[in-house]
Amino acid sequence: MNRHQGNADRGQPVSGGPAASGRRNFLAEFAAMVCGGLAFLAPVGAGVWMFLDPLRRRGAAAAFLPVTELSGIPDDGVPRQFPVVADRVDAWTGFAAEPIGAVYLCRQKGSQTVEALSATCPHAGCFVEIDKAEKCFRCPCHNSRFTIDGGIVAPSPSPRAMDGLECQVGKNGAVAVKWQNFYTGIAEKVARP
Amino acid sequence: MSTSHPDKPKPGLLGQLADFFDDRTGYRALVHEALYERVPGGARWRYVWGSTLVFAFLTQVITGLVLWSSYSASAQTAWESVYYIQHEMTGGWLLRGIHHVMAQAMVVLLALHLMQVVIDGAYRAPREVNFWLGLVLMMLVLGMALTGYLLPWDQKGYWATRVATNLAGLVPLVGPSLQQLVVGGPDYGHHTLTRFFALHAGFLPATLVIMLVVHLSLFRKHGLHAKQPITKPDAMFWPDQVLKDAVAMLAVMAVVLGVILMPALRAMLDGRPIVPGELGAELGAPADPSQPYAAARPEWYFLFLFQFLKVFEGWGATGEFFGAIVVPGLTMAVMFLMPILGRWNLGHRFNVAFTLAILGGAGLLTALALNEDYCARWIDPATFADVRELHEKTEGDPAKIAAALGNDPGKIADFKKRHRKWDAYRHSQAFLDAAVQAKVDAERSIELAGRPEKIPPAGALELVRNDALSQGPKLFAQHCASCHAHVDPAAAGASALLAKASAANLFEFGKAAWMRGLLDPKQVAGPAYFGNTAHKEGDMVNFVTNDLTDRDTWKPADIEAVIAAMAAEAGFADTQAPPDLIEKGRTLIADGERCGGCHKFGDNDMELGSAPDITGWGSKEWLVGILTDPTHERFYGDSNDRMPSFGKADEGAMPLLTSQQIGLIADWLRGEWYRPAAAAH
Numbered sequence: 001m002n003r004h005q006g007n008a009d010r011g012q013p014v015s016g017g018p019a020a021s022g023r024r025n026f027l028a029e030f031a032a033m034v035c036g037g038l039a040f041l042a043p044v045g046a047g048v049w050m051f052l053d054p055l056r057r058r059g060a061a062a063a064f065l066p067v068t069e070l071s072g073i074p075d076d077g078v079p080r081q082f083p084v085v086a087d088r089v090d091a092w093t094g095f096a097a098e099p100i101g102a103v104y105l106c107r108q109k110g111s112q113t114v115e116a117l118s119a120t121c122p123h124a125g126c127f128v129e130i131d132k133a134e135k136c137f138r139c140p141c142h143n144s145r146f147t148i149d150g151g152i153v154a155p156s157p158s159p160r161a162m163d164g165l166e167c168q169v170g171k172n173g174a175v176a177v178k179w180q181n182f183y184t185g186i187a188e189k190v191a192r193p
Numbered sequence: 194m195s196t197s198h199p200d201k202p203k204p205g206l207l208g209q210l211a212d213f214f215d216d217r218t219g220y221r222a223l224v225h226e227a228l229y230e231r232v233p234g235g236a237r238w239r240y241v242w243g244s245t246l247v248f249a250f251l252t253q254v255i256t257g258l259v260l261w262s263s264y265s266a267s268a269q270t271a272w273e274s275v276y277y278i279q280h281e282m283t284g285g286w287l288l289r290g291i292h293h294v295m296a297q298a299m300v301v302l303l304a305l306h307l308m309q310v311v312i313d314g315a316y317r318a319p320r321e322v323n324f325w326l327g328l329v330l331m332m333l334v335l336g337m338a339l340t341g342y343l344l345p346w347d348q349k350g351y352w353a354t355r356v357a358t359n360l361a362g363l364v365p366l367v368g369p370s371l372q373q374l375v376v377g378g379p380d381y382g383h384h385t386l387t388r389f390f391a392l393h394a395g396f397l398p399a400t401l402v403i404m405l406v407v408h409l410s411l412f413r414k415h416g417l418h419a420k421q422p423i424t425k426p427d428a429m430f431w432p433d434q435v436l437k438d439a440v441a442m443l444a445v446m447a448v449v450l451g452v453i454l455m456p457a458l459r460a461m462l463d464g465r466p467i468v469p470g471e472l473g474a475e476l477g478a479p480a481d482p483s484q485p486y487a488a489a490r491p492e493w494y495f496l497f498l499f500q501f502l503k504v505f506e507g508w509g510a511t512g513e514f515f516g517a518i519v520v521p522g523l524t525m526a527v528m529f530l531m532p533i534l535g536r537w538n539l540g541h542r543f544n545v546a547f548t549l550a551i552l553g554g555a556g557l558l559t560a561l562a563l564n565e566d567y568c569a570r571w572i573d574p575a576t577f578a579d580v581r582e583l584h585e586k587t588e589g590d591p592a593k594i595a596a597a598l599g600n601d602p603g604k605i606a607d608f609k610k611r612h613r614k615w616d617a618y619r620h621s622q623a624f625l626d627a628a629v630q631a632k633v634d635a636e637r638s639i640e641l642a643g644r645p646e647k648i649p650p651a652g653a654l655e656l657v658r659n660d661a662l663s664q665g666p667k668l669f670a671q672h673c674a675s676c677h678a679h680v681d682p683a684a685a686g687a688s689a690l691l692a693k694a695s696a697a698n699l700f701e702f703g704k705a706a707w708m709r710g711l712l713d714p715k716q717v718a719g720p721a722y723f724g725n726t727a728h729k730e731g732d733m734v735n736f737v738t739n740d741l742t743d744r745d746t747w748k749p750a751d752i753e754a755v756i757a758a759m760a761a762e763a764g765f766a767d768t769q770a771p772p773d774l775i776e777k778g779r780t781l782i783a784d785g786e787r788c789g790g791c792h793k794f795g796d797n798d799m800e801l802g803s804a805p806d807i808t809g810w811g812s813k814e815w816l817v818g819i820l821t822d823p824t825h826e827r828f829y830g831d832s833n834d835r836m837p838s839f840g841k842a843d844e845g846a847m848p849l850l851t852s853q854q855i856g857l858i859a860d861w862l863r864g865e866w867y868r869p870a871a872a873a874h
């Protein structure tokens with residue numbers, strides 16, 4: 001036998017051996033588990049608490065954002081893409097007037113009202129592009145196609161038509177769009193909080 | 194020492210040290226146990242897959258830790274630090290290349306290891322738990338691959354991750370919360386990166402190490418699952434099997450290095466210079482949430498899942514949920530049941546067939562996905578000319594198409610089929626174009642990041658957004674190209690483009706060649722100048738066609754002097770043009786009997802309002818001025834023809850373009866953007 005050995009193998013009787021009562025043993029086990037569990041509860045609890053923080057973060061509330069002027073949208077019934085610019089907060093960074101997304105705006109001949117479609121694909125959030133030659137919208141990611149007014153072209157990976165956005169034309173011709181994000185991949189158009 | 198024999202010589206200093214530690218740790222027994230394992234039936238090549246996987250993982254740990262020491266996870270520093278690793282740090286390209294390619298090798302090795310275990314029935318009792326652990330390990334590795342893709346924060350990773358996390362949102366009930374937890378908030382940003390990085394370099398590998406230790410110790414406990422029947426004598430793990438393992442590891446590493454260095458070899462053979470930063474893993478343009486990225490694809494080993502979603506096309510949201518969650522979930526469930534099913538011979542056969550079917554199916558789907566993206570490379574668009582023509586003529590109206598085909602159902606069906614193929618071709622072509630554009634954008638961002646002024650604190654995206662070369666064409670296409678052409682008149686097909694334009698061609702605007710064309714009586718009323726505008730019969734056209742052709746007042750040398758002086762106004766003076774020629778031109782322009790009869794120029798006596806002020810014509814300041822407000826009396830005033838005032842807006846309204854955007858268009862038209870020193874001449 002080696003002289004360097006652990007305590008457990010020294011061969012002396014252990015106090016909690018068969019002689020000790022079962023009840024005492026149970027109490028010790030229970031107490032050990034409770035104390036150990038409580039000790040770990042603090043770091044685990046604090047960790048989970050902080051980890052869940054993103055759940056209480058909300059995006060910017062939907063608001064009408066000025067996008068362009070009426071004269072900037074030719075009245076030829078062909079949608080044009082416009083960036084949506086707004087202040088944006090990313091955790092600790094604040095961006096002033098950043099492009100945060102894009103809309104397609106479309107005006108019919110002689111009309112003073114504007115149709116707005118979000119450029120975000122309702123399938124999984126890629127950027128829908130306009131196909132001028134085929135007069136339709138096309139999403140490059142999974143090839144969803146939409147008609148020129150945003151309707152769905154079956155069969156489509158997208159579960160719904162492109163998302164229309166509310167659009168206001170002010171007296172001075174300023175065009176503002178109510179910018180919103182919607183849940184993707186579902187048949188109903190549900191705005192994200 | 195109790196273990197030393199009297200007849201044995203006393204060990205040397207090193208030996209004593211070894212004894213000291215062995216006494217206290219028993220490491221010799223451990224090493225012995227690790228190395229002197231029996232391999233029934235002798236060492237075999239087919240046992241190497243597990244070891245190569247461990248090797249691949251260790252490679253990832255080593256390269257990953259070093260990458261970590263130079264990586265910075267935030268939306269303004271992730272791309273920037275990866276750029277620095279890849280393009281500026283010595284050996285960064287190699288390290289990142291190994292990490293990137295080995296990750297892919299690991300996926301291949303995983304598939305091989307799994308296939309071998311299933312075919313050999315190595316999951317049977319008592320090894321079930323170890324098989325399950327293996328499946329968990331596999332998911333951890335795939336999780337690391339998925340999270341690693343985002344970390345460079347380039348367009349490719351950003352958009353692929355957006356799609357992937359949006360799919361996570363489809364999980365019933367908890368989906369949206371799950372997605373928000375993974376993304377780190379309502380939107381993609383710093384916390385998406387920090388979370389993905391914590392997963393990629395912390396949670397997942399830590400879990401993997403624990404699982405791997407258990408996996409390996411269970412493997413030792415049960416012993417190697419020998420291939421039956423055993424024909425050869427047993428061998429020892431060390432050194433027989435270890436030798437085979439080591440050779441296999443070396444082979445894996447050689448393949449990885451080969452993949453990294455292959456382009457360098459090709460460049461060398463072609464006599465091109467080798468740029469180390471271009472080897473190994475690529476780095477796209479920095480992530481830009483407002484810039485579409487049409488070439489977004491997951492890594493190749495996830496392509497089959499991507500393609501699988503398309504199988505459920507037309508099922509709507511249910512299909513999505515089915516394809517992204519239910520089917521992969523069921524597949525994993527079947528795999529977890531394999532050890533139980535494998536108790537019966539039929540079950541084992543099912544397992545083998547199932548695994549091969551999954552791998553084969555994945556291979557097929559990958560091929561389909563690649564074909565969809567690349568088919569334009571081998572399809573000739575000319576074969577669809579008639580389909581395209583008919584579609585254009587009828588504007589895609591099914592009734593009209595049917596009528597044009599004589600309402601023949603056979604012909605209509607054939608047309609539909611071929612139209613679908615034509616559509617597939619166009620989709621592929623769009624992808625290929627997008628991939629080329631992505632490459633151009635990536636190269637430009639890297640060029641910009643390499644400026645001597647370095648990257649500004651706001652990050653590389655700011656550099657790209659303020660770069661005239663990348664933004665100019667986009668802004669021009671969106672705001673100017675509906676009227677103006679921008680095409681080299683000497684280029685093939687230029688005349689068709691010019692004929693379509695309804696305003697002047699702005700190619701090389703401000704240069705002597707442009708001015709020479711304007712002052713050419715044959716061109717001034719042509720489509721490249723005033724031909725398609727309200728000024729077609731205006732004073733300028735009149736002046737050029739009548740006055741300028743009068744050789745008594747206008748000698749050819751005078752016209753050349755005017756051209757030289759105008760180019761000098763724009764700041765594009767030909768270095769060859771003698772200063773006195775330019776001076777002469779200036780005098781002619783200012784002359785109230787000549788150009789100065791209509792145009793204000795410098796301090797001549799002309800009042801503003803009759804024609805554009807041509808002082809500093811074509812300079813940035815002049816261009817910004819006319820783009821901002823062409824109706825200003827300094828420019829066209831009331832006679833402005835259709836050009837919008839891009840920078841002017843009524844109270845409370847937004848101008849069409851910001852002053853920064855106008856500046857970018859002006860810089861782009863003038864060809865003024867950053868050029869790296871080496872390429873400048």
Ligand code: FES
Pocket residue numbers: 121122123124125126127139140141142143144157158356
């Ligand atoms: S994200 Fe648009 S089709 Fe999938």
